[in-house]
Amino acid sequence: MSSQTIAPVLPPEHRILRRAEVEAKTGFKRAHIYSLMKEGKFPKALRLGVRAVGWDSVEIEQWI
Template sequence: MNTAQKTHPIECIRLPEVRRITGLSTATIYRMAVGGKFPHQGKIGEQAVAWIRAEVEQWAASKAEARKRLP
């Protein structure tokens, strides 16, 4: 395996963890996802959805970085 192409396993997280990471409410998470301002969830079962942890964490990091640029 090429060391430059190291892959990390995809970790799926459920809504309570997404809320914990972001501090957002359930309604806000879904509203922002529909509006394209938050990562979309994916179906992992017949009645279950999850988010990819790396995408949620990247979204949170981008918000923190944007805050640093404020006057």
């Protein structure tokens, strides 16, 4: 009988990723990201303020 412990699987942590982080994770530049969003092929950005947007980290990871 083995006495191995199994680590619990934690749900992914939701963070807001700014555009530079999304570009780094996907390898896409701003124009391509917005083009894909317009076509419905990329997660929509969340409005953070008048001139700021971000993306849900979990949505980006699932998309990748």
